[in-house]
């Protein structure tokens with residue numbers, strides 16, 4: 001990654017936006033993912049070093065749900081404040097990272113305008129009012145942008161930070177296979193020798209609870225296929241980021257083209273959308289799916305959104321799901337396909353003398 005005059009100008013403007021402030025709160029999106037965790041940690045470390053006498057905290061709404069993400073927070077020693085414990089009036093400056101104002105996915109109170117927004121999702125109108133915004137939609141991860149800032153500032157990246165940023169990019173781009181740009185590759189390669197792979201292994205193999213398997217079983221049982229399009233209704237979920245996790249999983253079904261996963265927490269529906277089409281316009285699609293009943297956004301191949309059950313008529317989960325599903329199937333041209341249960345679709349065993357069953361079993365077939 002080349003450090004250009006542009007990178008230096010951005011760093012100057014970033015620091016200038018916080019000039020003279022005594023306390024800054026960095027907010028990520030609610031239910032933060034590895035990209036949000038890594039990016040906010042990097043910004044916190046940079047600002048703490050460069051803004052003399054300024055307190056810099058990181059906060060988010062919701063919880064860190066996914067087992068890998070909880071392991072990550074521990075492994076890289078990130079410390080966060082849950083939004084319901086934050087006294088917003090005690091900060092004189094705010095930064096949004098991996099999210100933007102009024103997207104519905106962060107906990108910045110209405111009426112507060114952040115000083116800085118750093119993100120890789122499509123630019124929102126409200127972001128233009130912000131003193132310094134850096135929105136790079138071609139980047140696969142906000143963590144890649146943060147790596148550039150650190151490098152420009154000649155910041156010494158220790159193992160905590162390197163591990164966080166490396167894993168942030170890795171998880172967000174599925175190891176550079178999803179929406180990764182040249183810059184993401186450069187940052188990934190530069191961070192690789194600095195990252196602690198024992199900790200990466202602890203994160204990726206984080207233990208899960210029995211409830212997690214129950215949730216997974218229920219999600220599989222509630223997935224319907226409409227040809228190469230799938231819809232999963234999770235019902236009530238303790239952690240809405242499970243929608244994204246399950247969506248990634250169901251996309252592994254061969255020839256799957258679009259997957260939508262819907263869960264509910266209290267009066268809010270949480271949606272995750274994935275497509276295998278590189279120019280699938282997942283972000284645009286999900287905006288149409290939630291309609292005026294919600295808020296949504298995303299990139300080409302992945303997107304997320306929320307919708308409020310009270311805005312549907314009647315205001316129930318089932319009726320909201322029906323509307324959402326109908327719009328989604330219209331958007332993906334799958335309306336007149338007959339739904340099929342995912343778990344009923346398992347192929348029957350091969351007949352005894354079919355092609356594949358002949359001959360000796362290969363080594364791979366008998367090894368563990």
Ligand SMILES: [Mn+2]
Pocket residue numbers: 035036098120140141142172
């Ligand atoms: Mn991100």
